[in-house]
Amino acid sequence: MNKDHLNRVDADFLVVAHQIQAPLSAVKWTLSMLVNGDEGALTEGQLTLAKKAFSSNDRAIHLIEEVLSANRLQYGGEILSFSWIPIFDIIQNTISELSNTAKEKDIKIIISDFKGESPLVEVDREKIRDAFENVLENAIKYTPQGGKVTISVVREESDVLISVEDTGIGITEDDEYKIFNKFFRGSNAKLNGTSGTGLGLFIARGVVEKHGGKMWFEDKKRDLHMDESGVRFSFTVPLNRQGKVL
Amino acid sequence: MDEKLKGKKIMWVEDDQFLSGIIAQKLAAHGGTLLHASNGEDGLAMAQKEKPDVLILDILLPGMSGFDVLEGVKTNPSTKDIPVIMFSNLGDPADMKKAKELGATKFLMKATIIPEELVSEILSVL
Numbered sequence: 001m002n003k004d005h006l007n008r009v010d011a012d013f014l015v016v017a018h019q020i021q022a023p024l025s026a027v028k029w030t031l032s033m034l035v036n037g038d039e040g041a042l043t044e045g046q047l048t049l050a051k052k053a054f055s056s057n058d059r060a061i062h063l064i065e066e067v068l069s070a071n072r073l074q075y076g077g078e079i080l081s082f083s084w085i086p087i088f089d090i091i092q093n094t095i096s097e098l099s100n101t102a103k104e105k106d107i108k109i110i111i112s113d114f115k116g117e118s119p120l121v122e123v124d125r126e127k128i129r130d131a132f133e134n135v136l137e138n139a140i141k142y143t144p145q146g147g148k149v150t151i152s153v154v155r156e157e158s159d160v161l162i163s164v165e166d167t168g169i170g171i172t173e174d175d176e177y178k179i180f181n182k183f184f185r186g187s188n189a190k191l192n193g194t195s196g197t198g199l200g201l202f203i204a205r206g207v208v209e210k211h212g213g214k215m216w217f218e219d220k221k222r223d224l225h226m227d228e229s230g231v232r233f234s235f236t237v238p239l240n241r242q243g244k245v246l
Numbered sequence: 247m248d249e250k251l252k253g254k255k256i257m258w259v260e261d262d263q264f265l266s267g268i269i270a271q272k273l274a275a276h277g278g279t280l281l282h283a284s285n286g287e288d289g290l291a292m293a294q295k296e297k298p299d300v301l302i303l304d305i306l307l308p309g310m311s312g313f314d315v316l317e318g319v320k321t322n323p324s325t326k327d328i329p330v331i332m333f334s335n336l337g338d339p340a341d342m343k344k345a346k347e348l349g350a351t352k353f354l355m356k357a358t359i360i361p362e363e364l365v366s367e368i369l370s371v372l
């Protein structure tokens with residue numbers, strides 16, 4: 001395919017992505033009313049099936065949202081809404097939201113370097129929360145049963161440095177240059193049988209960069225020379241966005 | 247089901263018949279008085295005549311867009327105080343910004359909420 005053809009396919013795909021949201025919404029609303037008992041009580045079997053269908057439909061909606069969000073970040077069109085927020089609030093709220101997912105795998109979430117008064121950062125609260133959630137969700141997803149995830153938040157001179165370290169499967173050397181690519185899924189992730197769209201980290205890094213920060217990772221064995229396997233993802237958020245937003 | 251919306255005149259402009267039917271079913275179950283238009287021109291005329299307690303507006307409509315209807319409602323002294331909830335498949339930040347500038351009270355994405363949440367959002371602006 002030549003470049004013009006690829007551009008057209010991309011544009012066509014985006015139109016489809018927009019339009020497919022209407023029928024997906026209709027399915028979501030219908031299933032929600034069934035599960036909610038609007039049409040009378042369902043049997044246990046019917047309820048289980050309806051909930052599975054709802055969840056599967058939601059995954060499709062989430063994928064479409066990620067595709068559109070990635071496209072806005074890549075080609076412009078993402079508008080950030082800035083306000084001053086204590087960064088600890090974002091971190092703690094996200095940890096609370098994911099604590100059940102961690103518990104299901106008996107994964108301990110440890111908070112270190114998280115003391116004193118929270119630094120205030122000027123950010124788009126929802127977008128930065130999504131970026132952190134993505135990194136933390138990945139850490140939980142790729143860490144085996146009984147592992148641990150350690151989060152640190154450190155105020156530096158002009159940034160806040162946020163790190164999430166897991167005891168997971170790590171990232172192979174072959175994959176390390178592609179990990180932030182659109183639709184990329186690591187070979188370890190595929191072997192591990194975890195699901196994902198391959199867009200989460202692309203979006204997370206895009207959001208952080210849009211704030212004037214940076215996102216990177218280190219493999220614990222290869223880069224940090226540690227005995228245990230795993231990855232440390234880090235990103236910075238400038239304390240003040242002045243002059244840093246693209 | 248409780249009648250949370252009893253006595254409230256709720257109007258929505260939506261061209262998707264299937265979704266519109268589900269909205270009607272849900273709002274009727276909560277006792278709302280329902281008004282529906284399926285295109286922008288009829289929606290604006292109906293809003294000006296009926297003066298609903300809340301107006302729910304799709305953006306992509308045949309003819310006048312939801313933004314045009316919103317502008318028409320908000321620039322008319324007799325309808326400017328009606329709370330308007332934009333209700334769209336599009337979650338484009340530029341659209342959200344435009345809706346806010348034109349006076350919309352809320353912006354909801356169809357794909358991210360469920361019918362019960364729409365009822366809660368309506369109650370929150372009444």
